[in-house]
Each structure stands twice: as structure tokens, then as C-alpha cells.
Amino acid sequence: MSEAKSKPDLNRPEKLKAFDRLLTVMDELRENCPWDKKQTLETLRHLTIEETYELSDAILENDLPEVKKELGDIMLHMVFYARIAQEKGEFDVADVLNGICEKLIYRHPHIYGDVKAEDEAQVKANWEKLKLKEKGNKSVLGGVPKSLPAMVKAMRIQEKARGVGFDWDDQAQVWDKVQEELAEFKEEIEQNEKEKAMDEFGDVLFSMVNYARFVGIDPEEALERTNKKFIKRFQYLESESKKDGKTMGEMTLEEMDQYWEKAKEL
Template sequence: MNTRKDQLAAFNRLLDIMDDLREKCPWDKKQTLESLRHLTIEETYELADAILEDDLPEIKKELGDLLLHIVFYAKIGSEKKAFDIADVANSISDKLIHRHPHIYGDVKVENEADVKRNWEQLKLKEGKKSVLEGVPKSLPALVKASRIQEKVAGVGFDWEEPHQVWEKVQEELNELNEEIKKGDKENTEKEFGDVLFSMINYARFIDVNPENALEKTNKKFINRFQYLEEAAKTAGKELSDMSLAEMDAFWEESKKYFK
């Protein structure tokens, strides 16, 4: 692995390249904080995909893309005389030191839960009015639900045992079933949301990341369905002309390859 000297030299090289691009490249010169935003979101999802695939070379590549964006934003910030990359690094360093008094101070902690609890309490002392202020409004709903539940649990608003959460899931399922029977579409939607929210909460108690779990199921379904498409093509058939039983035979076959 590289030494700290090598790492700093590599980062300095990236900063020099960013200076060159901003000065000389027509595309890079045009970019703004706003124009880069959607590209950064895209790069973040590409990194997330690589992590789920456990593709280390791809993770390295996507981290580089994200690092470029951070350097790019800092370069634009320096041009606006608002902040530069040193300010960015110092800001997060200061926050990390402040939020880890068990490392840089005299606070004692017993476990990870204590660390999370202290973290949320410190944020409130910093002036935040709610522990939920740190949850971005634009997060996808499933991820947002996870973060909301983690945040409130950090200040003690939580169930005590997994079986209590599972009982809540059963309760919400029963309420959903009742609304479906009534045919009340608006209440059915509400109860369906409650079921999802309670399932996401239960996932936390059994140490499952719901976003990762669902995405892995998405990928599995895609692989199995594409196997079905290829098997049908090999057999000289169109899916639209096949019976459900015929398609199901290929689907069951796909399970041998994609579990």
C-alpha cells in the first residue's frame, strides 16, 4: 500500500489537474455547483452498485469519481471566495473530533449504541432543533425511513425487543387487510405505508439493511427474468405467446443459477 507521503502527493496531483481543467477545458469551465449536482447523485448510485456487487476494482474507480466531484465543488467554492478544499477537510475534522469525545475527550462509552446516542445529543447541543433535521428531504423513501428510525432510536425512542417490533408488523398487516376488505383506497395506501415502515424498523432489529436487501432481490429477479427471456428465445418462443406455466418452468430452472 502507499505511504502517507504517496497519498498526499496523489491528492496534490488531483488538485493540480483540477486547476488545469477549470482553466483550460471548455466543459469543466462551464460547470457550476448546480450543474454537478445530478452527476454527483449518479456517481453515488454507481458506487452503491459496485459495493453491492463487492467489485473492489469498480469501487476504487467510483470512489475516484466521487473524489473528483468533491475537489470540483471545493474549487468552485474557492472561486466564489467561500471555501476551499482545506476548509472542507478542516470542517469535517473539527466535527469528527467534537463528535467523538470518547476518543478526543474524557467521555466513557460501553458500546456502539452509546456512541450513537452521544452523537445525536451533541448535534442537539450544536443548535439543531430536532434529531430528524439531519435526514435529507430528497432521500428515497425506503432509505429515509431507515434513517428516521435510526435517528430517533439514538435518543432512546425505540422498542426494547425484536419480538415487539414483529408484533407491530403483524398488527399493521391486519390493519392493512381490514382496509383492503373495506375497499378504502386512501386508507389502504396509508396502512400499506405503515406496513413498510414497520418492516424497515424490524430489519434494523435483526441487523438487516433493508435497502441492500431489496436491491439484492431486485438484482436476483432481473437475472432470473433475463434467464427466462434467453431460455424462451433459445426454444424459439416469444414470451407473449407462452402460457404462465411454460414461463414458470424456465423460471424454476433459473433458480439453480441465481439464488
């Protein structure tokens, strides 16, 4: 196995010192704070999910100071989980860090071994093949978390299938599939077949996620941008109509549209 070399990190001592400080603070909180002493893996779980979404918001807003803050919150949670596991005699933070290092080295044979990978697609393909060899991964799709939001899950399913060669050849084929699914959805709606229409609508969304992937768009981010845009414009409608003495729920659609069009100009 070849040894990959990296440039020396002149700030490494400060980084290690900061991580050691976090471990020390975690130990002190776990031993002395009534709230921290009561926490379990289960009680922290929903808090970690919340922190992850807050990090996602900061990234979408390109708010780097907030990204730094949220990364700190998530790192605290990771150290917290490891501390709890250490108390149970299962593993500690060193086991966690060494584990991820070993996995990264194993899954990057083009860096640490003799495998050749000329582009990102080859790297992803090698990654999925190596995952299949690992214990517990009987399916290419086995590593997709069941609790992922549906749109994110669709993206991950498609990426993993592509990693083993199961994918369309070009985006024109994918767009044709989108049109096909839209026609089938429309047909079921026109026939008032609600259950079948729901299935077809799912197919439409799945095919749209597929097309977004082909043209390099993250569908989850795209939809969230639209959500934020709608919220901003709707709140403008609320605030400006209130200034004019009008009440939401009592205005006509035409009146509201006037404010909406103004909001689009901002």
C-alpha cells in the same frame, strides 16, 4: 482534552502527493477545458448522485476494482465543488477538510475527550445528542435529507430516534407491530378503502424496516439483492425461451414458470 494517537502511516507521503496531484489536475481542467469551465454546483449535482449510485452498485457486487474507480469519481466531484466555491470566494478544499476534522473530533469525545462509550449504541446516542447542540439542529430528525429514497429515509429516522432512547425494547415487540400493521392493511383492502390502504401499506413498510433494523438487516440492500435476483432470473427466462423459438408475451404463465424454476437452480 486527551490526545488520540494513531499508528504511523508509512504511505502518507504518497497519499498526500496523490491528493495534491488531483488538486493540480482539477485546477488545470477548470482553467482550460471548455466543459469543466462551464460546470456549476447545480450542473454537477445530478452527476454526483449518479456516481454515488454507481459506487453503491459496486459495493453490492463486491467489485473492489470498480469501488476504487467509483471512489475516484466521487473524490473528483468533491474537489470540483470546492474549486467552484473557491472561485466564489466562499471556501476552499482546506476549509472543507478542516471542517470535517473539527466535526469528527467534536462528535467523538470518547476518543478526543473524557466521555466514556463502551459500545456502538452509546457512540450513536452521544453523536445524536451532540448534533442537537449544534447550530441549526432544532430536531433530532432535522439532519435527515428530504430527498433520500423513502426506505433509506425510514431507516435513518428510526436510527436517529433510537439515538435519544425512543425505540422498542426488543424485536418481539417490533414483530407484533408488523403483524398489527399487516392486519390493518388487509382490512382496508377488503373494504376497498384505497386511500386508507395506502396509508396502512406505508405503515407496514415502516414497521418492516424497523424489524429489519432490529435483526441487523439493511432493508435497502436486501431489496436491491432481490431486485438483482429477479432481473437475473427474468433475463434467463427471456434468453432461454428465445433459444427455444418462443416469444415473450405469447407464452402462458405455466410455460414461463418452467424457465423461472430452472433459473432458480442457477
